[in-house]
Amino acid sequence: MDINITGRNAEITDRFRVYATEKADKIVQLAEKSISLDIKVSRHSEKSGGSAGDDRVEITLVGPGPVIRAESSAADKFAAFDLALGRMLERLRRAKDKKKIHRGNHRPVSLQEAATDGFAQIDLDPADAELIERVNGKSV
Numbered sequence: 001m002d003i004n005i006t007g008r009n010a011e012i013t014d015r016f017r018v019y020a021t022e023k024a025d026k027i028v029q030l031a032e033k034s035i036s037l038d039i040k041v042s043r044h045s046e047k048s049g050g051s052a053g054d055d056r057v058e059i060t061l062v063g064p065g066p067v068i069r070a071e072s073s074a075a076d077k078f079a080a081f082d083l084a085l086g087r088m089l090e091r092l093r094r095a096k097d098k099k100k101i102h103r104g105n106h107r108p109v110s111l112q113e114a115a116t117d118g119f120a121q122i123d124l125d126p127a128d129a130e131l132i133e134r135v136n137g138k139s140v
Contacts (some may be wrong), residue, residue, distance in 0.1 A: 001028055001035065002035070002036040003020070003021055003037045003039070005020055005041070006038070006039070006041070008040065008041070008042040008043075009043040010041045012041060016041075016077060016081075020081060026089060027088060027089065030096055031061060031063055031068075033064055034062065035062050035064075037060070037061055039059055039081070040059075041081075042058075043055055044073070055075070055080045056071060056073040056080060057071065057073070059081075059088050061088065068091050068092065068095070070085070070091060071084055071087075
């Protein structure tokens with residue numbers, strides 16, 4: 001996964017890069033197939049509507065499925081990053097929990113199990129894959 005850290009009107013120190021990269025490992029655990037993680041740090045002044053000297057951190061996770069974003073602002077970029085990271089992890093946990101099967105056998109039925117159960121109910125034996133390929137004109 002690519003981690004991109006950019007700053008707008010704020011300096012990105014090596015200490016912050018190391019801190020953000022270490023904390024991003026938690027995101028990788030919950031979203032294994034993610035493609036990139038964008039971290040944008042910006043400093044707002046009183047003219048732009050924020051409090052004087054507030055840092056805003058926006059975290060964007062791009063992967064298969066919807067793009068997941070979290071943002072937060074605080075007095076310094078480390079505190080803002082921690083708040084945004086907490087929101088991102090909560091959203092990832094919710095998304096992962098939606099994919100779980102919460103009742104019954106706790107796992108989806110495989111295609112092979114479903115096929116053998118279906119054939120057993122009507123007293124038929126499924127044909128071998130080699131026979132099907134020979135009938136279709138393909139040789140093994």
